Structures are given as structure tokens and as C-alpha cells.
Amino acid sequence: xxxxxxxxxxxxxxxxxxxxxxxxxxxxxxxxxxxxxxxxxxxxxxxxxxxxxxxxxxxxxxxxxxxxxxxxxxxxxxxxxxxxxxxxxxxxxxxxxxxxxxxxxxxxxxxxxxxxxxxxxxxxxxxxxxxxxxxxxxxxxxxxxxxxxxxxxxxxxxxxxxxxxxxxxxxxxxxxxxxxxxxxxxxxxxxxxxxxxxxxxxxxxxxxx
Amino acid sequence: xxxxxxxxxxxxxxxxxxxxxxxxxxxxxxxxxxxxxxxxxxxxxxxxxxxxxxxxxxxxxxxxxxxxxxxxxxxxxxxxxxxxxxxxxxxxxxxxxxxxxxxxxxxxxxxxxxxxxxxxxxxxxxxxxxxxxxxxxxxxxxxxxxxxxxxxxxxxxxxxxxxxxxxxxxxxxxxxxxxxxxxxxxxxxxxxxxxxxxxxxxxxxxxxx
DNA sequence: TAGATTGTTAATCGATTAACAATC
DNA sequence: TAGATTGTTAATCGATTAACAATC
Numbered sequence: 001x002x003x004x005x006x007x008x009x010x011x012x013x014x015x016x017x018x019x020x021x022x023x024x025x026x027x028x029x030x031x032x033x034x035x036x037x038x039x040x041x042x043x044x045x046x047x048x049x050x051x052x053x054x055x056x057x058x059x060x061x062x063x064x065x066x067x068x069x070x071x072x073x074x075x076x077x078x079x080x081x082x083x084x085x086x087x088x089x090x091x092x093x094x095x096x097x098x099x100x101x102x103x104x105x106x107x108x109x110x111x112x113x114x115x116x117x118x119x120x121x122x123x124x125x126x127x128x129x130x131x132x133x134x135x136x137x138x139x140x141x142x143x144x145x146x147x148x149x150x151x152x153x154x155x156x157x158x159x160x161x162x163x164x165x166x167x168x169x170x171x172x173x174x175x176x177x178x179x180x181x182x183x184x185x186x187x188x189x190x191x192x193x194x195x196x197x198x199x200x201x202x203x204x205x206x207x208x209x
Numbered sequence: 210x211x212x213x214x215x216x217x218x219x220x221x222x223x224x225x226x227x228x229x230x231x232x233x234x235x236x237x238x239x240x241x242x243x244x245x246x247x248x249x250x251x252x253x254x255x256x257x258x259x260x261x262x263x264x265x266x267x268x269x270x271x272x273x274x275x276x277x278x279x280x281x282x283x284x285x286x287x288x289x290x291x292x293x294x295x296x297x298x299x300x301x302x303x304x305x306x307x308x309x310x311x312x313x314x315x316x317x318x319x320x321x322x323x324x325x326x327x328x329x330x331x332x333x334x335x336x337x338x339x340x341x342x343x344x345x346x347x348x349x350x351x352x353x354x355x356x357x358x359x360x361x362x363x364x365x366x367x368x369x370x371x372x373x374x375x376x377x378x379x380x381x382x383x384x385x386x387x388x389x390x391x392x393x394x395x396x397x398x399x400x401x402x403x404x405x406x407x408x409x410x411x412x413x414x415x416x417x418x
Numbered sequence: 419t420a421g422a423t424t425g426t427t428a429a430t431c432g433a434t435t436a437a438c439a440a441t442c
Numbered sequence: 443t444a445g446a447t448t449g450t451t452a453a454t455c456g457a458t459t460a461a462c463a464a465t466c
Contacts, residue, residue, distance in 0.1 A: 014404035078410040096305035171413040187412035195223035201287035203396035
């Protein structure tokens with residue numbers, strides 16, 4: 001059993017993934033840790049340490065093959081797991097997420113959208129019909145999504161969360177302001193937009209970064 | 210000149226702010242680091258260390274006065290600076306941000322919204338009229354906003370960013386996928402939604418948190 | 419072979435936790 | 443005064459950087 005990878009490393013992987021994707025588009029075949037470090041403004045040492053958490057992806061005297069490295073990182077980030085996701089709460093935030101996020105690129109299929117508002121039920125977004133919450137348990141049983149995107153008000157979020165955990169959803173991308181203490185076996189990523197905005201204000205005030 | 214506060218501490222402040230706001234609503238007058246630590250699931254030691262970066266807010270034998278502490282943290286987070294913000298790019302992401310984020314609570318005034326699409330120009334959102342990008346320099350000169358929220362496509366983001374820096378904007382809340390290497394004196398908070406989603410997928414795959 | 423660059427160990431740095439004296 | 447809890451120092455833990463031997 002190999003040692004657990006620090007979460008600091010994990011949080012950097014998506015950024016590597018983006019940069020490597022861009023390098024492929026730009027026609028790069030190989031890249032050294034030094035060259036990548038200059039582009040990304042991190043140390044070459046950190047890059048090598050990070051990649052070595054997962055085993056050696058490079059070759060002495062050569063560097064890293066961009067394509068191979070991109071595939072390795074994609075695989076670590078579960079792109080090839082092809083998880084299905086559902087989105088719950090089709091307000092303007094849900095709408096923005098459904099429209100803006102490139103799910104494909106991350107190997108994710110947005111499989112269903114749910115709301116309780118009759119005005120939006122039946123509308124189509126990227127070929128996905130918005131369904132009524134009444135249909136959600138049936139939908140989950142049939143389609144077995146792993147991910148739920150929570151873009152509903154805090155007041156309704158907890159009840160929906162509990163239901164979805166019971167139905168077997170494993171990961172939650174939480175845009176509601178609900179604070180969750182994740183149960184065993186459940187993964188959560190909280191997007192507290194306001195927290196980020198406040199951090200920005202602190203930086204401005206203190207003339208940082 | 211006091212020692213710079215670690216950014217790990219800063220990133221925790223908005224969460225303290227949220228919890229303290231809730232405690233006030235719940236009628237709490239005082240709270241000890243131990244009690245707060247149980248609610249927030251962090252160590253009491255960390256809480257005391259964090260607060261002491263800014264000077265002693267508590268009292269031995271008593272704990273912390275919730276109201277006073279909330280005000281101190283608000284002030285550290287520049288809530289009383291009353292920064293003005295503009296939002297650039299009124300697509301569905303811009304729309305969602307303008308509608309969902311509680312700017313007031315953070316002492317921020319969303320003062321103007323800009324786009325280039327004639328279909329949305331002139332519409333009103335929370336009493337703010339969407340203006341054409343042609344008016345942005347004039348608007349900035351008159352209103353002197355400090356913050357710009359970038360919710361426009363990557364392809365257009367760089368040019369707008371450069372213009373706004375020139376016009377005196379100090380902080381950018383960046384939802385575009387543009388990578389920015391911040392110039393001297395400019396603060397940036399990047400919201401790479403996709404990065405968070407990929408991190409979630411990693412956690413699910415590895416059964417974490 | 420010579421040059422380049424990784425993989426990996428060791429050194430440094432920073433952040434978290436523990437402990438306890440100070441003090442309300 | 444006794445009890446509680448902070449502020450703060452010291453110990454531990456973890457993450458980053460530096461250095462260099464291994465090797466392509």
C-alpha cells in the first residue's frame with residue numbers, strides 16, 4: 001500500500017492538467033521540469049516531487065513526454081472513470097454551471113438536471129431536459145450517477161443532500177452555502193464564492209500578490 | 210512593522226466570519242476557542258493562533274465576545290472599506306454571480322455591469338443597468354471601483370484585464386480561464402471551477418474525505 | 419562518451435498542535 | 443480565591459527547496 005498523496009499535491013494536479021493540455025495544442029512533444037517551472041512559476045523541484053508521488057513519468061536527460069504525462073495526470077484525476085453527474089437546482093447559478101463548465105474535458109457526463117419550479121421543468125439545456133425533483137430517485141436508480149452538483153438554496157440543500165447520500169451519490173460539488181460535515185465514504189468540494197471574494201478584498205487592502 | 214500574516218490563516222478568515230455571523234443570529238454572546246473548535250472541526254489551538262496573528266481578541270477565563278470578534282474579522286477582511294466592484298461579461302455566469310453573491314454582506318457595492326452584446330445592454334439586474342463596454346472607461350473614472358469581476362470568455366479576458374489595470378482597478382475576481390501573472394500592486398483571485406470539479410473526482414476515486 | 423535532466427535524499431522552511439504560565 | 447480560558451512558547455509535523463547521484 002503506497003503512501004497517501006498530500007492534498008497540496010492533488011490541488012495542483014488540475015493546473016498541471018491545464019498547462020499540459022495547452023502544451024499539446026501548442027505542439028510540444030517533450031518538456032523539462034525546468035521549462036515547465038518557468039511557464040507555471042513554480043519550482044522545478046516541486047514539479048519533480050509532485051510527479052514522483054505517482055511514480056516516475058520522466059526520463060533522465062530527456063524530461064517528460066507531454067502526451068504521456070497528460071494522460072497519466074488525466075488518469076490520476078479520474079478523467080477515464082467517466083463519472084455521471086446530476087445537477088440539482090436550476091436557478092441562474094445552476095444554469096451558469098450547466099452551460100459554462102466543460103464536463104467533457106474532465107470525462108464527466110452531465111446526465112440530468114432537476115428542479116421543483118414548473119416554469120423551468122421541460123426546458124432543455126445542452127440536450128438535457130430539466131426534470132422534476134419527484135423523478136430524481138427513479139433517475140438515480142436507472143442511471144447511477146456518482147456526482148451531484150448542488151446549486152440550490154441553503155434552506156433546501158440539507159434535505160436533498162441526505163436523500164442523495166442515501167441514494168448512493170458519492171461526491172458533491174456544493175455551491176449552496178450549506179456547511180457539510182461529510183459522512184464516511186462521501187467526498188465534498190465546497191465552492192464558497194463569497195469566501196474567495198473576501199480573500200480578494202483582504203489582498204487589495206494589504207496590497208498583496 | 211508587524212510580521213506578515215500567513216495566507217493559510219487569511220483563507221480561514223471568511224469561514225470564521227460565516228460561523229460568527231451565524232452565532233450572532235443564534236444569540237450567542239460569548240464563545241470559547243474550544244466550543245468554536247467543536248463546531249468548526251478545527252483545533253482550538255489553531256483558532257487561538259489564528260486570532261493572535263492580529264492581536265488578542267479574547268479574554269482569559271472568558272473566551273471571545275462574539276460580536277466584537279465578528280467586527281474585528283470583518284474589519285480585517287475589509288468589509289468596512291466599502292469597495293465598489295464592476296462585473297464584465299454578462300453571460301449566464303455573470304448573471305449568476307450578479308444575482309447570487311451577497312455583496313452587501315461583504316461591504317461591497319456592485320456598481321456597474323458591462324457587456325458588448327446589444328441584446329442584454331439596457332436590462333436591469335438588482336437595479337444596475339447593463340452598459341456597453343464603450344462606457345467602461347468613463348464609468349471607472351467617475352465611480353472609481355477597486356474590484357473587477359471577470360466573467361467573460363478567455364479569448365477576450367486578457368485585453369480587458371490590461372485595460373482595467375491601466376484604469377486603476379486593483380483586484381480581479383477571475384472566472385475566466387485565463388491564467389494571469391499578476392503585475393505589481395494587483396491582486397487576483399482565480400475561480401477555476403473545473404479545477405475544483407477535477408479535485409472532487411480524485412477524491413471520489415480514492416474514497417477521500 | 420559528454421551533457422542533460424530526472425528521481426530521490428537531505429536540509430530548510432513553515433504551519434499545526436501541544437503545553438502551560440499568565441490572567442481574567 | 444478557584445476555575446476557566448486565553449496568549450504564547452516549544453515541540454511536532456508536513457511541505458518545499460536544494461543538492462546530487464543515477465541514468466538516459
